[in-house]
Amino acid sequence: MAAAVERDLPLSGAPAAGGPAPAPAGGPAPAGRTEARRTEAGHVEIEDLAVGYDGHRVLDLDRLSVRRGEFLSILGPSGCGKTTLLNAIAGFVAPDGGRVLVDGDDITALPPHRRGLGMVFQNYALFPHLSVASNVAYGLRVHRVPKRERAERVADALRLVGLEEYADRRPRALSGGQQQRVAIARALATRPAVLLLDEPLSNLDAKLRREMRVELRKIQQSVGTTMVFVTHDQEEALSLSDRIAVLNGGRLEQLGTPDEVYRRPASRFVAQFIGAANVLEGTVRPDRALDVGGVAVPVGLPDAEPGREAVVAIRPERIRLAPVTGTRADAATGTSSETGVTGTVAYRSFTGDAWQVEVRTAGDLVLTVRVADSGAGGADPPGAGTAVTASWDPADLIVLDAGTGR
Known part of the structure; x- marks a missing residue:
């Protein structure tokens, strides 16, 4: 394998004309960072960070803190500012304005190759004229890692x-998935404190994306790299992340574990962006139900003030459907039962593992x-x-504004 590295890698360390830009992974660590510290590395702090283009923020x-070893x-x-x-x-x-710190070192003014970070691009950025081993070795060669150690790191990666x-x-x-793994190996070979990944799975088909999610998480847990x-894929984020x-x-709308942002969204935006959500906005009635377009929805807001x-x-x-019986309120009125609201099925479609159903009440x-x-x-x-009752467990309601006036 070492021979393959030496045979294919250009001696200048520069990419061939028209080739992809070199991966910025694995530059020398900032001055003062020892190998002992590197074993505990990966804590990122972002403070008051502001970026604008052409006068537009x-x-x-x-503030955003990334813990050591987390995904x-x-x-x-x-357009929200992810990339x-x-x-x-x-x-x-x-x-x-602002600062970026890694393990307490302010790296804001350092060029990419001196930050000690790894990067995996959306388009992989592999050199087409180099072998897999030489692609993985590229950053190591540029930063003058000794030949024997370079071969060992390539083999390990x-x-x-x-x-x-x-x-x-x-x-x-x-294949596309194999190319992505080469890009990941190239970044990991330099043993970066932090690995940055810019939508690395977006070019893969759905089946391969699911497989690569599992592989990527296994790799991260194996090496412990931050x-x-x-990503713009919510399912991807929920299945992969620690936070x-x-x-x-x-701006940062919410920071939390996958179950926190899904079950307890901090805002209406998060509730509707993460997964899907039925947002009910209305006026609190004297019986603490919510008047939504003339439909009384029992939502259980004990501290809510009527009129707010x-x-x-x-x-x-989390919504259950049941046919309307004679003891239920008439679906045509859109009134509530003791467990939910009544209405009529307006639409039903099969999505493979589930059915999507839309229920419409008289109040639209x-x-x-x-x-x-x-x-x-x-x-x-x-x-x-079909006339149905849509009901739910009160514990599954997500309260975005309790109507308390506080």
């Missing part, structure tokens, strides 16, 4: 991603319901035109 973070996903809609944040940490974008047998192949002979992962930072308009506006949300999968309140598929022998959910 695109990122404005008061943090940066999630948000297009800008990653580029500011990597050193590709100079901030207008390829073993970690399961590509030992592909060392002599060129990237064009690999990873900051940018998720949700950005909106360049309140906002709650309920996830589609529309609830989206997700019903798990019960299998070929099970009963399908009610079809269009």
